[in-house]
Amino acid sequence: LAKTTQPISMDSYEGQEVNITCSHNNIATNDYITWYQQFPSQGPRFIIQGYKTKVTNEVASLFIPADRKSSTLSLPRVSLSDTAVYYCLVGDMGTALIFGKGTTLSVSS
Amino acid sequence: ETGVTQTPRHLVMGMTNKKSLKCEQHLGHNAMYWYKQSAKKPLELMFVYSLEERVENNSVPSRFSPECPNSSHLFLHLHTLQPEDSALYLCASSQDRGGNTIYFGEGSWLTVV
Numbered sequence: 001l002a003k004t005t006q007p008i009s010m011d012s013y014e015g016q017e018v019n020i021t022c023s024h025n026n027i028a029t030n031d032y033i034t035w036y037q038q039f040p041s042q043g044p045r046f047i048i049q050g051y052k053t054k055v056t057n058e059v060a061s062l063f064i065p066a067d068r069k070s071s072t073l074s075l076p077r078v079s080l081s082d083t084a085v086y087y088c089l090v091g092d093m094g095t096a097l098i099f100g101k102g103t104t105l106s107v108s109s
Numbered sequence: 110e111t112g113v114t115q116t117p118r119h120l121v122m123g124m125t126n127k128k129s130l131k132c133e134q135h136l137g138h139n140a141m142y143w144y145k146q147s148a149k150k151p152l153e154l155m156f157v158y159s160l161e162e163r164v165e166n167n168s169v170p171s172r173f174s175p176e177c178p179n180s181s182h183l184f185l186h187l188h189t190l191q192p193e194d195s196a197l198y199l200c201a202s203s204q205d206r207g208g209n210t211i212y213f214g215e216g217s218w219l220t221v222v
Contacts, residue, residue: 034210036211041197041216041218042213042215042216043111043113043199043201043213043214043215043216044152044199044213045111045213046210046211046212049210097211098154099144099152099154101151102151
């Protein structure tokens with residue numbers, strides 16, 4: 001499994017755009033990149049998944065450069081309710097996903 | 110509502126008790142998982158079931174015993190637990206084993222006294 005590295009924590013203010021970058025230098029050809037969000041005392045929730053270039057949904061955007069050795073989750077105009085832990089996972093379709101420590105995002109008013 | 114339901118949400122048990130955690134998924138998925146999350150620690154993958162067959166057991170002590178009677182239900186039987194087993198136990202499912210989107214339940218908070 002490709003190992004991922006992401007910042008332990010980030011701080012932001014309401015209304016700002018937040019970009020969380022994840023490094024995965026050993027990503028394999030078949031691996032997808034998936035981001036999850038977890039609030040305290042709840043299970044993680046799927047945010048977005050991508051393989052290359054850019055993916056956008058109603059919640060976030062995911063930017064993946066051509067070499068796929070990193071990815072950036074972009075949260076537009078965050079609010080207090082976006083305070084959570086964000087996990088970057090990399091894996092192919094045949095392996096269960098292993099969660100790291102994630103990035104704790106704190107949004108203040 | 111993720112389509113994965115866990116019961117009970119909270120459980121307090123003594124070290125000599127036997128209890129079970131239940132998970133049910135209404136998504137038609139083929140793979141189900143048990144994860145453990147202790148305070149301020151990453152999620153730990155415990156067991157993986159694919160088409161009702163256990164395919165992974167990540168060195169989990171035998172006091173945790175999983176059961177998957179069909180593709181929609183997953184149990185975690187608990188016996189002679191230790192206080193350090195107190196944690197949030199999360200059930201999850203995915204269409205197939207691995208990198209597809211995983212859907213988690215709300216979790217079962219377990220306290221061992």
